[in-house]
Amino acid sequence: MLRKVFCIGFHKTGTKSLGAALRSLGYRVTGPNGTREPDIAEHALTMAAALSHQYDAFQDNPWPLFYREMDAMHPGSRFVLTVRPSNDWIRSAVGHFGRNESPMRRLIYGPGAPLGNEELYVARYERHNSEVADYFRHRPEDLLVMDLAHGDGWARLAPFLGVPVVQAPFPHRNPAGARMGKT
Numbered sequence: 001m002l003r004k005v006f007c008i009g010f011h012k013t014g015t016k017s018l019g020a021a022l023r024s025l026g027y028r029v030t031g032p033n034g035t036r037e038p039d040i041a042e043h044a045l046t047m048a049a050a051l052s053h054q055y056d057a058f059q060d061n062p063w064p065l066f067y068r069e070m071d072a073m074h075p076g077s078r079f080v081l082t083v084r085p086s087n088d089w090i091r092s093a094v095g096h097f098g099r100n101e102s103p104m105r106r107l108i109y110g111p112g113a114p115l116g117n118e119e120l121y122v123a124r125y126e127r128h129n130s131e132v133a134d135y136f137r138h139r140p141e142d143l144l145v146m147d148l149a150h151g152d153g154w155a156r157l158a159p160f161l162g163v164p165v166v167q168a169p170f171p172h173r174n175p176a177g178a179r180m181g182k183t
Helices: 016-024 042-050 063-073 086-097 103-109 118-137 154-161 175-180
Strands: 003-009 077-083 143-146
Touching: 003 016, 003 063, 016 077, 016 154, 042 063, 042 103, 063 103, 063 118, 077 118, 077 154, 086 118, 103 118, 118 143, 143 154
Parallel strands: 003 077, 077 143
Antiparallel strands: none
């Protein structure tokens, strides 16, 4: 039985690529989940808890919000924090979402659209990454930080998961966007 793997990086950090990599390793992956549900704020944790028993791996939203709860619910799980430089991340978020709002982004940031709220979004992004690092500071074996846009791939992920290094290119779902700051 595979250990559960929670990708707890915010959207636009390579979550789709990580999900594809986990699928290729045989994980049953879900995510994003509930991003457009109008009342997601009221039931996101209940939804995540239910899904956490049905799948092996989790990527994109709402998983970054519930790493503490998933850690308590599924001891021995692995957590992967996908990151990228804040300026690249916000450029990608604004380029992808612009003024378009979503209930999930309202839950995460307050304002549902990044355009015009860049400082608030970056502050929340950086706070999340810092909180994750702090939470796992005494358990480095349970957290892997990956920057996919800067070359992290199988050589880091496979040993962390206890599987052989894959001898194929790491899946990149938006490599052109990564170069342009848009993944």
